Amino acid sequence: MPARFNHTIIASRDAAEMAAFYRDLLEAEEAPSWGPFLNLQIADGVLLQFAAPPIDFPPQHYAYLVDDDHFERAYAAIVDRGQEHWADPQRTRPGETNSEHGGRGVYLLDPSGHYLELITRPYL
Incomplete structure (x- = not known):
């Protein structure tokens, strides 16, 4: 297997x-x-x-593949909450999404400071 x-x-x-x-x-x-x-x-x-955890931890990166409808719902919630988000992992394009890899993507931070990425198309 x-x-x-x-x-x-x-x-x-x-x-x-x-x-x-x-x-x-x-x-x-x-x-x-x-x-x-x-x-x-x-x-x-x-x-x-x-x-x-029993110790301090560095931020991690977690990327999730979602379909277009889920992306729209999630992005609407991000905007409605006024949550900071970016089109790029370097955080140079605030308040935007990207259209790379033939889909849409967005980056944001979770409540513990981890980097999240939502994408609608896989990279490969």
Whole structure:
């Protein structure tokens, strides 16, 4: 069987706040939680596990592929919340989306300071 992505732990200053943010933005499903983890499930059974680490953590980058309709809903929510966002990872084009790779994309920060990217077409 080829390897498939199963789960990731996303370091969180506030796991409940992070789970709520991702649930709304990604339209993720609730999943059973255990131990220090607050879990959500996205497509293909992938778990996003939110937990407070015992140490300070550097920001990470998480990119999510969504369809055009989902992108429109997510982008409308970003704008409605007045959330900072950029068309590029260098954050030189604020308040914009991009049209690279034949689709649309946007970059933003989550409540714990991780870099998120929403794209409508895969890079490859």
